Amino acid sequence: MKFSSRIKSVEASTIMELLTYAAQAKKQGKKVYHLNIGQPDIKTPENFFEAIANNKEEVLEYALSEGLHELREAIQKYYREYDINFDLEDILILNGGSEALFFTMLTICNEGENILVPEPFYSNYNSFANAVGVEIKPITTFAENGFHLPSKEEIVSKIDGNTRAILFSNPGNPSGVVYTKEEINMISDIAREHDLWIIADEVYREFVYEGDYTSLGNVKEVEDRVIIVDSVSKRYSACGSRIGSLASKNKEFMGEILKLCQARLSVPTLEQIGAVELYKTPNSYLTEVNEEYRERRDVLYNELVKVPGVICKKPTGAFYIVAKLPVKSADDFVKWMLSDFEIDGETVMPCPAEGFYKTKGLGVDEIRLAYILNKEDLSKAAKILKEGLEAYLKLDR
Amino acid sequence: MKFSSRIKSVEASTIMELLTYAAQAKKQGKKVYHLNIGQPDIKTPENFFEAIANNKEEVLEYALSEGLHELREAIQKYYREYDINFDLEDILILNGGSEALFFTMLTICNEGENILVPEPFYSNYNSFANAVGVEIKPITTFAENGFHLPSKEEIVSKIDGNTRAILFSNPGNPSGVVYTKEEINMISDIAREHDLWIIADEVYREFVYEGDYTSLGNVKEVEDRVIIVDSVSKRYSACGSRIGSLASKNKEFMGEILKLCQARLSVPTLEQIGAVELYKTPNSYLTEVNEEYRERRDVLYNELVKVPGVICKKPTGAFYIVAKLPVKSADDFVKWMLSDFEIDGETVMPCPAEGFYKTKGLGVDEIRLAYILNKEDLSKAAKILKEGLEAYLKLDR
Numbered sequence: 001m002k003f004s005s006r007i008k009s010v011e012a013s014t015i016m017e018l019l020t021y022a023a024q025a026k027k028q029g030k031k032v033y034h035l036n037i038g039q040p041d042i043k044t045p046e047n048f049f050e051a052i053a054n055n056k057e058e059v060l061e062y063a064l065s066e067g068l069h070e071l072r073e074a075i076q077k078y079y080r081e082y083d084i085n086f087d088l089e090d091i092l093i094l095n096g097g098s099e100a101l102f103f104t105m106l107t108i109c110n111e112g113e114n115i116l117v118p119e120p121f122y123s124n125y126n127s128f129a130n131a132v133g134v135e136i137k138p139i140t141t142f143a144e145n146g147f148h149l150p151s152k153e154e155i156v157s158k159i160d161g162n163t164r165a166i167l168f169s170n171p172g173n174p175s176g177v178v179y180t181k182e183e184i185n186m187i188s189d190i191a192r193e194h195d196l197w198i199i200a201d202e203v204y205r206e207f208v209y210e211g212d213y214t215s216l217g218n219v220k221e222v223e224d225r226v227i228i229v230d231s232v233s234k235r236y237s238a239c240g241s242r243i244g245s246l247a248s249k250n251k252e253f254m255g256e257i258l259k260l261c262q263a264r265l266s267v268p269t270l271e272q273i274g275a276v277e278l279y280k281t282p283n284s285y286l287t288e289v290n291e292e293y294r295e296r297r298d299v300l301y302n303e304l305v306k307v308p309g310v311i312c313k314k315p316t317g318a319f320y321i322v323a324k325l326p327v328k329s330a331d332d333f334v335k336w337m338l339s340d341f342e343i344d345g346e347t348v349m350p351c352p353a354e355g356f357y358k359t360k361g362l363g364v365d366e367i368r369l370a371y372i373l374n375k376e377d378l379s380k381a382a383k384i385l386k387e388g389l390e391a392y393l394k395l396d397r
Numbered sequence: 398m399k400f401s402s403r404i405k406s407v408e409a410s411t412i413m414e415l416l417t418y419a420a421q422a423k424k425q426g427k428k429v430y431h432l433n434i435g436q437p438d439i440k441t442p443e444n445f446f447e448a449i450a451n452n453k454e455e456v457l458e459y460a461l462s463e464g465l466h467e468l469r470e471a472i473q474k475y476y477r478e479y480d481i482n483f484d485l486e487d488i489l490i491l492n493g494g495s496e497a498l499f500f501t502m503l504t505i506c507n508e509g510e511n512i513l514v515p516e517p518f519y520s521n522y523n524s525f526a527n528a529v530g531v532e533i534k535p536i537t538t539f540a541e542n543g544f545h546l547p548s549k550e551e552i553v554s555k556i557d558g559n560t561r562a563i564l565f566s567n568p569g570n571p572s573g574v575v576y577t578k579e580e581i582n583m584i585s586d587i588a589r590e591h592d593l594w595i596i597a598d599e600v601y602r603e604f605v606y607e608g609d610y611t612s613l614g615n616v617k618e619v620e621d622r623v624i625i626v627d628s629v630s631k632r633y634s635a636c637g638s639r640i641g642s643l644a645s646k647n648k649e650f651m652g653e654i655l656k657l658c659q660a661r662l663s664v665p666t667l668e669q670i671g672a673v674e675l676y677k678t679p680n681s682y683l684t685e686v687n688e689e690y691r692e693r694r695d696v697l698y699n700e701l702v703k704v705p706g707v708i709c710k711k712p713t714g715a716f717y718i719v720a721k722l723p724v725k726s727a728d729d730f731v732k733w734m735l736s737d738f739e740i741d742g743e744t745v746m747p748c749p750a751e752g753f754y755k756t757k758g759l760g761v762d763e764i765r766l767a768y769i770l771n772k773e774d775l776s777k778a779a780k781i782l783k784e785g786l787e788a789y790l791k792l793d794r
Contacts, residue, residue: 001505001592001594001621001647001650002505002561002592003649003650003653004503004505004506004507004510005507006503006507007503007504007505007654007657010656010657010660011656012652012655012656012659013656039458039459040456041456042456043455043456044455044456044457048457049457052449052450053449055446058440058441059437059438059439059440059441059634060445060446060634060635060636060637060638061636061637062636062637063637065410095492095496095639095661096661098660098661098662099661102660106401106403106404106528106529107400107401107404108398108400108404109401110402111508111530113401124659124660124661124662127656127657127659127660131657131660132503132529133508195398195399197398225398237456238457239457239459240460240663240665240667241665241666241667242492242662242663242664242665250398252398252400253398253400255409256400256404256405257404258409259404259407259408259409259410259524260404260407260524260528262409262521262524263407263495263499263524263525263528264493264495264496264499264521265493265495265521265636265639266639268637268638268639268665268668269637269638270449270638270667271665
């Protein structure tokens with residue numbers, strides 16, 4: 001049977017092979033600290049579950065294609081607290097940030113057109129793009145300067161007649177970078193000068209540990225070309241709810257993408273009822289979570305940089321660290337950690353970072369660490385990682 | 398700002414304009430019986446809500462991309478009762494039948510390729526196809542013979558070098574047709590002889606009121622090319638849960654489409670927990686629901702065919718009736734019903750059927766009725782519709 005060339009161009013998840021190594025390690029009785037995935041361990045606010053349990057509707061009906069009115073209002077209110085003023089029709093509910101990104105690509109790009117994305121980037125951007133024939137043109141950033149953007153000239157040099165947008169996550173997954181106001185202004189200038197859309201993936205916007213955060217929602221000059229992707233997944237540790245949102249003041253864009261929302265009918269009703277409550281979570285929850293993650297980052301970062309040759313600027317956002325290691329192959333290092341190394345029967349699983357790069361050959365000596373374990377476990381994991389890396393380097397593999 | 402030509406080719410929901418007529422009628426104090434949408438009024442089995450309310454997990458984590466193991470097992474068991482034997486890896490959980498169809502199109506078709514679909518068909522097939530540059534080539538069927546398929550020769554004449562699949566819903570939305578064993582065999586033969594995929598949308602498979610039902614899952618000769626789309630939405634009146642599934646014995650297909658499932662991470666965890674329980678609903682629930690719908694169909698059908706000139710064979714499946722009316726414009730008739738007609742302050746809203754046809758000019762004199770109201774209301778609605786139609790015909794519009 002024949003398959004489309006576009007599906008053939010979508011890469012399978014590369015973590016599967018490594019997970020078999022992890023499974024093998026566990027079979028041998030090893031405890032594996034998983035720093036390879038962005039699944040937080042923080043408790044989901046109870047009001048989410050309560051609202052769903054309290055549902056009294058006996059018929060579980062389709063919700064409106066644009067999303068529950070109450071949820072869109074809750075998101076409108078959330079943004080207003082940051083001085084971002086959306087009309088209700090500027091906000092749509094999507095099946096996670098994933099669907100928001102996928103539908104956005106379909107709405108603004110034809111096959112053969114392209115989108116600029118700073119690399120390393122969330123690898124599923126590439127899956128969505130390949131599935132619909134859109135090319136991602138990477139703007140390479142480096143561990144040496146904490147994955148901040150290159151010069152305006154370098155970015156502009158990537159633009160061609162088929163470029164339709166700049167897409168980035170800020171704070172960055174996997175890099176943990178938080179772009180400065182100057183960087184955001186530079187992106188805005190480029191978008192205006194070259195008539196590009198800006199797709200701002202701000203799902204980690206509440207996870208900023210030092211310095212200011214500049215949302216694209218606050219840049220008046222580009223409000224007609226900004227599309228903000230957001231989600232409750234990380235913010236409220238509700239990944240499994242798959243409630244995302246899109247916001248844009250470009251009414252024509254909202255009208256066009258709504259057609260795709262109508263085609264898939266609606267987003268789950270109960271999850272939306274729960275999500276309304278998430279947006280009512282007191283700010284103290286976010287403050288506490290933020291403080292917790294900041295401490296975790298410090299624990300992990302401080303161990304990691306003890307190893308000579310590790311290149312890593314302290315990230316200031318999200319809950320990831322990307323580090324360049326003095327190794328030939330991070331993939332080999334991760335496999336070795338799982339199969340050949342342990343301290344008191346315990347080891348650590350980082351994620352090789354190669355999959356976050358579009359440019360072949362980049363990231364092969366880098367790992368991404370997600371600091372999603374409690375401090376006690378993370379502290380142990382950080383020490384095991386440091387000692388494992390030191391032992392591995394002595395092997396000269 | 399520029400939009401993609403593919404999004405421009407997706408049509409907006411046409412029901413919106415008519416809904417403003419309905420809203421206007423309600424403002425004037427009229428009661429409107431909505432027969433225009435496929436949202437059942439049947440109660441969702443309580444065990445769905447109970448399972449979700451009883452969830453004890455404090456962190457709402459991502460589910461596996463392929464779906465909860467327990468849910469896939471439940472679906473495997475469901476099919477086994479119909480002598481359809483899928484391995485667990487032959488089954489994937491999707492965000493409704495919608496995502497299942499959308500991902501399937503991406504997996505088997507490139508831009509510019511086409512899929513044969515008997516018309517009238519579920520209009521969102523066209524939205525998904527247009528969004529990804531796939532052409533739907535209609536195989537026209539007619540009210541006069543209950544929307545059964547034309548000859549093999551006629552279907553084969555539509556196939557060209559870019560044809561990749563035959564897609565249909567069986568029982569049919571909007572037509573209510575249930576294909577005979579001979580028709581299913583004909584489709585299977587065509588698919589084998591012309592190397593096509595068969596996408597069988599069987600979401601209404603439990604709604605069959607007379608005669609046998611032949612699932613594509615039971616046709617051994619084409620098991621390597623059949624993709625079955627299913628959903629809990631209608632079967633268990635759980636439209637708002639958005640839990641759909643895909644099943645295929647073509648392992649390569651399952652591997653390819655899984656990449657798209659991985660890219661969008663997962664389907665909501667709680668809804669899947671609830672859906673596991675739906676599949677445990679005793680068969681008596683489905684039998685009762687079936688009996689209820691059969692009676693409703695008869696109530697509506699019997700009134701409708703009293704009007705001279707109405708062409709409609711009694712449909713045997715799903716919960717829709719498509720009728721050809723002796724009018725110039727069904728759209729005008731529906732508007733008139735909403736704005737100019739009433740009996741004791743009540744009127745009815747059918748759905749014009751033009752949007753279910755790809756061929757321009759077809760369906761302009763047809764309506765689709767969804768029998769999704771309780772018998773008492775439906776009985777009133779049927780009489781109002783009959784009298785409204787009779788009155789409208791006298792106007793000679």
